[in-house]
Amino acid sequence: MLGAFFAICAAATFGFNTATVRRGVLTGSVLQAIAITVPLGVPLFVVAALAAGQLGAIGQFGWAGTGYLALAGILHFVWGRYWNYRAVREMGANLSGPVQQVSLLAALAFAVILLDEKLTVLRVIGIALVVLGPLVMARRSPRSRGGAGENTKAFQPNMLAGCMAAFMAALGYGLSPTLVRAGLADTGLAMAGGLISYVSATMAFLLVLLLPGRCAHVLRVDRAAAKWFTISGLFVFVAQMFRYLALAIAPVTVVAPILRLSLVFRVGLSTVLSREHEVFDARVVIGVAVSLLGALALTLSVDFVAELVALPQWVITWRWP
DSSP states (O other): OHHHHHHHHHHHHHHHHHHHHHHHTTTSOHHHHHHHHHHHHHHHHHHHHHHTTOGGGGGGGHHHHHHHHHHHHIIIIIIIHHHHHHHHHHHOHHHHHHHTTHHHHHHHHHHHHHSOOOBOHHHHHHHHHHHHHHHHHHOOOGGGSSOSSHHHHHOOOOHHHHHHHHHHHHHHHHHHHHHHHHHHTTOOOHHHHHHHHHHHHHHHHHHHHTSTTHHHHHHTOOHHHHHHHHHHHHHHHHHHHHHHHHHHHSOHHHHHHHHTTHHHHHHHHHHHHTGGGOOOOHHHHHHHHHHHHHHHHHHSOHHHHHHHSOOOHHHHHOOBO
C-alpha cells in the first residue's frame, strides 16, 4: 500500500512537471530544459540523502547496483527526458502522453523477464484500467483538441515527429524502472540511489555540452523559459524522490502502471496553467475515474479482496508467468 501511495504521489508531480515544461518549451529549447532540470536534481538529492542519513551509504550498492542505478539515470533523465520534452514541444502535453503508454508494456515485460515478478488477475485489471483512462481522455473530437483563443489555433502539432519522439522516450522510461529496482534491491536506500542516478545523468549530459555550439545555446535561454524549467526541475525532483521510494519497496508491476497516471494529472494541471489552450470536459472526468479505479486495483492484494468478496479459485491462484 505504501509503495502504491508513493507511486501516486510521483505520478501527480510528474504531471505538474510536464505541464510546466510545456510552458517553458514555448520559448525555450529542449536542450535548455535538460540543462536546467537534470543538474538541479543533484544538489536536491544530496540534501535528501543527508536528511535520510543515506549519504554515507552510497558504497553499499556495490559495482553491479551502482551500474544499474547509473544506467537508469542516463536512460531516464537524459534519453527519456530529452525525447519526452521533444514530444511535448512537437505535439503538446496531452497528445504525447498516450503514445508513451507503450513504456508501461516495456516496463512490465522487463520486470517479468529480468526480475521474475508475477502478474495477478487484479494487477492485469488494474493495468488495463490505468491505460484505458488516459486513452479515454485522448479520444476527443478534432474540434475540441485545442482550447479557445488565437494562440491555440496557431499551434499545429507535428504528429509524425511527436509520435516518434514519444516512442523513443517510452523506451527509456520503460527500461529504467527495472534497472532502479535491480539497483536498489532490498537496501531501502532510495535517496542514495536517486543521487547516483542523477550524478550519472548530469555527467553524461556534460559530455553533450562539449559538442560545438551546445554550451552557448544553453546559456542563451530566456528568462521566462528558465523560470518554467526551474519550476519543472523542482517538481521532477520531488517526483523522482517518490518514484525511487516506491521502487524500493514495491514491484515494478505495481509501480510502473500507477506512474502512468501522470497523464491524468498532466491534463488537469495543464488546464489550470493554460486554460485557454486545454479542454476539461466529461471525457477528462471519466478518464480520471477509470485510471484511479485501476490504481486502486493495483494497491490491493488478491487475498485481501478474497476475504471481502467470494472469488473463483482460479482468480485467487492465477499467476503469470
